[in-house]
Amino acid sequence: MINKKFKLSTQAAVAVALLVGVSQSAFSHTRLDIPTVVEGVRVTNNVVIGHSCGEGKNTIASTVVFPDGADSIIKVNGAPSNDTIDTYVSNYGNLFQKILDHSVYESEDEKKDANGNVVGFWVKDGKMPEGYTVYLPFRASAMFIEPTSCARSVKVVLGIADICKVTPISGFVDGVLETWTPAVGSNYDGVGLGGYNSPATYTVTRDATNNPLDAACGDGVDVEIIPSAAQLNRDMPIKSSKGKQYWPKH
Numbered sequence: 001m002i003n004k005k006f007k008l009s010t011q012a013a014v015a016v017a018l019l020v021g022v023s024q025s026a027f028s029h030t031r032l033d034i035p036t037v038v039e040g041v042r043v044t045n046n047v048v049i050g051h052s053c054g055e056g057k058n059t060i061a062s063t064v065v066f067p068d069g070a071d072s073i074i075k076v077n078g079a080p081s082n083d084t085i086d087t088y089v090s091n092y093g094n095l096f097q098k099i100l101d102h103s104v105y106e107s108e109d110e111k112k113d114a115n116g117n118v119v120g121f122w123v124k125d126g127k128m129p130e131g132y133t134v135y136l137p138f139r140a141s142a143m144f145i146e147p148t149s150c151a152r153s154v155k156v157v158l159g160i161a162d163i164c165k166v167t168p169i170s171g172f173v174d175g176v177l178e179t180w181t182p183a184v185g186s187n188y189d190g191v192g193l194g195g196y197n198s199p200a201t202y203t204v205t206r207d208a209t210n211n212p213l214d215a216a217c218g219d220g221v222d223v224e225i226i227p228s229a230a231q232l233n234r235d236m237p238i239k240s241s242k243g244k245q246y247w248p249k250h
């Protein structure tokens, strides 16, 4: 009976997907619970792992990276820019903190840069079977868009990998892990994998009332901040506080 109900709801979801013209998988990729907020608002958010690495596979660990703002790639209206994030965000840096949660994964830790700013987090020592969804909670502090800029939105692009089997980088194939990273030439691009260049994002929109665009800005610009390949190579690995690397195997 339970099975029958589940099948019905799956069919309904597919029907909705077809009706609105999106693929079914769009419902299940690893994404943020709250993908868009207005500037100046702090939210409790979650990385939502929508599926495992396939039938019979368990997600045993996950690793998350936020752009550090130091050597990050900046795009303005989709075009690469030499501006730094400070041009568009008044308080970028250390905006994201893991919320401690051992409900699925027993071990977790934040990743910090040389200044002690949190630039990501990881979880391990647990398992999420295929067919389940897991929420990895974190706090997103209020971001403020630089009043003098013409930014109408700032999209933060994340790097995430959901791991079903610990392997070296050379062993990355579908069924072993799911990569949700921007393709920037890092070791974690996941070329040819199902999640290639399909990262989760967090978009902060300008508060038109309290921080209106200057008339000279016209409609304003959409800004993106993307972690660099160097940062992903440094921050995607899962390391214990003592420095021992758990993933990828090396």
Ligand SMILES: [Cu+2]
Residues within 6 Å of the ligand: 025, 026, 028, 029, 030, 050, 051
């Ligand atoms: Cu998916």
